[in-house]
Amino acid sequence: MSTSSEPQQDRSERGLSAIAGERRRLINLAYRLLGSLSEAEDAVQETYARWYALSRQQQEAIESPGAWLTTVAGRICLDVLGSARVRRERYVGAWIPEPLPDRTEWISGRAGGGRAEPADPADQVTLNESVNMAFLVVLESMTPAERVAFILHDVFRYPFAEVAEIVGRTPAACRQLASSARQRIRAAQAPAVPMTGQAGLVRQFKAAWEAKDIETLVDLLDPDATMTADGGGLVGTVLRPVEGSERIAEYLIHIAGKAPGLTLLERTVNGRPGLVAQHAGVTVTVAAFSLADGRITRIWAIRNPEKLRPWNGEGSEDSRPGNEPLPTSHGES
Numbered sequence: 001m002s003t004s005s006e007p008q009q010d011r012s013e014r015g016l017s018a019i020a021g022e023r024r025r026l027i028n029l030a031y032r033l034l035g036s037l038s039e040a041e042d043a044v045q046e047t048y049a050r051w052y053a054l055s056r057q058q059q060e061a062i063e064s065p066g067a068w069l070t071t072v073a074g075r076i077c078l079d080v081l082g083s084a085r086v087r088r089e090r091y092v093g094a095w096i097p098e099p100l101p102d103r104t105e106w107i108s109g110r111a112g113g114g115r116a117e118p119a120d121p122a123d124q125v126t127l128n129e130s131v132n133m134a135f136l137v138v139l140e141s142m143t144p145a146e147r148v149a150f151i152l153h154d155v156f157r158y159p160f161a162e163v164a165e166i167v168g169r170t171p172a173a174c175r176q177l178a179s180s181a182r183q184r185i186r187a188a189q190a191p192a193v194p195m196t197g198q199a200g201l202v203r204q205f206k207a208a209w210e211a212k213d214i215e216t217l218v219d220l221l222d223p224d225a226t227m228t229a230d231g232g233g234l235v236g237t238v239l240r241p242v243e244g245s246e247r248i249a250e251y252l253i254h255i256a257g258k259a260p261g262l263t264l265l266e267r268t269v270n271g272r273p274g275l276v277a278q279h280a281g282v283t284v285t286v287a288a289f290s291l292a293d294g295r296i297t298r299i300w301a302i303r304n305p306e307k308l309r310p311w312n313g314e315g316s317e318d319s320r321p322g323n324e325p326l327p328t329s330h331g332e333s
Contacts, residue, residue, distance in 0.1 A: 019051065022066050026073050032151045033077040034084070035097035035136050037310065043080060047073040067162070074148060074166035081144035092233030094241065096300050097136040098307045099286040102268035130155045133270045133288035133300050138188045142181050149174045150181035198291055199266070199273040205289075205296060206264050206275055212256055214249045221245035222295040232304035235284075248299070276311065283311040 023044060030040035050072055051059070062068045088095045130151075139147050145167050152158040152166065153174070160171040160178075167174055201220065208216035227248045231237035242248050256262070259279070267276040269288040277285040286308060290298035302308065 043076045093239040096230035134290045146181040149177035202273040217249035222297045227299040229301040
């Protein structure tokens with residue numbers, strides 16, 4: 001025999017399930033806004049804390065909980081970006097966005113050193129063009145308002161009227177912010193390189209590095225190539241970018257000589273072919289690449305162990321967004 005409370009309870013349970021189901025999308029959004037998975041998780045956690053702090057009546061009065069969560073998460077990320085700019089000015093050496101492994105590699109156990117199960121947050125962020133390292137680095141050059149307006153509108157397709165509510169500007173001002181951000185992206189964009197070509201070039205680079213073949217390394221690098229490393233002051237690394245193919249090649253050979261027992265592995269880094277360096281089965285460096293005209297133009301080497309936790313199987317189990325597709329073209333509606 002049913003009771004009158006059961007339909008209401010069912011609706012409540014369905015509502016809670018729908019709210020929890022938003023976590024995947026919010027993590028995808030927050031990572032793009034912040035460039036840090038740990039900060040993205042914190043922002044989403046705070047978003048949910050604010051939702052559950054509302055009374056039942058307040059929650060039921062919200063017409064679209066998903067839109068409410070997005071608005072709150074967007075505003076939290078905007079505040080985090082403002083404070084992050086100050087923190088990153090004090091950061092030891094260069095700050096590079098957190099690298100992400102490919103979800104399928106985590107599932108097969110490759111990224112985590114042989115683990116059979118995917119470790120959170122491996123499948124938390126859809127790996128498409130809006131999370132490749134070159135794209136995220138350009139986002140770092142934007143103002144917080146530019147970044148939020150651009151990501152919300154151009155990547156997640158929110159209309160400017162909704163973006164304006166989150167950013168606290170007029171729709172016209174948000175349109176201008178997104179346009180300015182779009183120009184930065186276009187100015188920094190390198191010609192597209194087929195994925196197979198990228199993988200082949202990275203494979204040649206790996207082989208030359210392992211063989212300590214400095215001439216081949218120089219040939220694979222653009223003459224004006226730049227290598228930037230991020231150790232966060234927690235591990236030893238160069239504090240300033242290394243510029244020029246010869247200097248980069250010499251530095252890489254020097255590192256190879258100082259780190260016996262280092263294993264190089266081909267891995268997908270933020271959706272692109274990259275390299276992972278492991279020592280005794282522990283990931284110590286993740287390298288992302290930018291390529292153009294058949295050569296490597298940029299190398300980002302992340303060595304900060306706090307940013308390599310997902311690569312070593314560390315992470316929480318409470319939020320595992322899947323791999324839903326996100327649009328990557330940049331409209332102006």
